[in-house]
Amino acid sequence: MGSPVSPIVANLFMHSLETSAIAKSLCPPKLWLRYVDDMFIINKRDGMEELFNNANSISENIKLTKELESVDHKLAFLDCLVERRHNNKKLKINVYRKSTHS
Structure with a gap:
């Protein structure tokens, strides 16, 4: 079992990683939300790639993966289906x- 302070240390580290990645970014995100190790980020597509690369360059021990919205502007996040309404x-x-699969 891990130490009782492990989640606190992990949260502090992830906050530091987020802050550094955003500070390095030329196109900061419009929204950045995190629940444990899942992040929901709203940004321009080219800004997203830069932000992703910045975050992955901060620590060799942490490698983030990304999932972009589908062609129909939908993305599953945690137990939610987030749909971007393009017109409004x-x-x-x-x-x-x-x-x-049954």
């Missing part, structure tokens, strides 16, 4: 249900 720039959030 609003987000619609529904419960995400994985497809089952």
